[in-house]
């Protein structure tokens with residue numbers, strides 16, 4: 001029996017309904033603005049496009065700041081310092097990958113924690129790891145919402161994550177642990193990846209490698225969450241081979257799975273930041 005499709009749009013719609021309501025009823029009607037730092041990359045561009053589409057109907061302003069390929073570290077720091085100081089900027093998001101000359105850790109070390117809408121600064125990442133209230137990165141936070149929405153239990157189950165990035169794999173460890181899963185993380189140096197993925201009851205894939213996960217790597221009945229956003233020609237494809245749907249009990253489609261929920265959580269995170277900034 002083919003897997004149940006875990007569509008992201010109804011989940012996103014539920015979250016956005018709540019965000020819309022909170023924006024509408026909030027006493028201080030300060031407009032929300034998110035600054036999106038964007039280099040030259042297809043996946044990042046697709047996210048930026050989706051962000052604009054999600055924020056526009058909420059009346060949230062999106063200010064795109066283009067990063068050119070020759071940008072130096074000093075210039076990046078200047079831009080972020082300026083945005084940190086600007087009172088009319090609610091949140092700052094630097095889309096990965098950055099231009100080639102910039103260290104990957106630069107946004108985490110330059111964005112002010114009060115404006116960290118993506119939950120990547122040491123303060124937010126540390127809070128999340130310790131199980132304290134925190135702004136969690138939107139993509140893994142969205143996966144938890146998907147599971148909740150579709151009534152998929154997490155507590156006591158064996159979760160396997162493929163990928164250890166600061167925006168998906170690592171924060172997902174904290175979120176799954178907080179929900180009482182037993183968590184294993186795989187990465188480039190994992191030997192016998194398939195042996196580990198076959199132990200999963202819940203399989204999360206954020207490896208950045210198109211169709212990496214094949215049907216023989218998944219135990220029948222597994223719930224599969226695909227975070228992959230690989231541009232292949234004109235199309236967006238996931239990290240999971242679509243044939244896995246023949247084995248899994250439930251699977252997120254690409255596009256239309258985790259992506260839309262990510263955008264909705266970003267809006268919710270922005271609202272949370274605005275409330276914290278006002279208090």
Ligand SMILES: Nc1nc(=O)c2c([nH]1)NC[C@@H]1CN(c3ccc(C(=O)N[C@@H](CCC(=O)O)C(=O)O)cc3)C=[N+]21
Pocket residue numbers: 043044046047049050093094095096097118138139167229236254255256257258259260262263
């Ligand atoms: N600091 C950082 N944080 C991120 O969260 C981050 C990042 N950098 N860099 C790029 C990737 C990619 N990403 C996407 C999220 C949603 C969609 C999305 O909404 N996709 C729609 C389709 C959009 C379209 O068709 O263009 C969907 O899946 O249905 C796409 C891509 C977040 N990323």
